[in-house]
Amino acid sequence: MSTTKTLALWVAYGSNGVVGSIRHDEDGYVVTMTGSDAATGTYPSLASAKGALHSHMAPGSDWPRFQEH
Incomplete structure (x- = not known):
């Protein structure tokens, strides 16, 4: 089993609330849109x-x- 360590997380807010997130891990900056099952x-x-x-x-x-968490 492999694990990925998240180094930082940013949440993106649009005019109607959260629209997605960016997770920084060992592979780079991973973008996931709100409501999506995959990056x-x-x-x-x-x-x-x-x-x-x-x-x-x-x-x-x-x-x-963008707000860092």
Whole structure:
């Protein structure tokens, strides 16, 4: 059994509440959208993960507010 240690977690808030999260682990920055059973993808930097999360929001959505937990 393998385990992954989460190094940091950011929650993304849109105008109607939580829209997704970014988890930093040994593999990179993992984006998961709210309501999804699977990660959207893993990215090499926090900036690219934030951009990817925003690109998976509804067209015309404002940039979300990211809060580290």
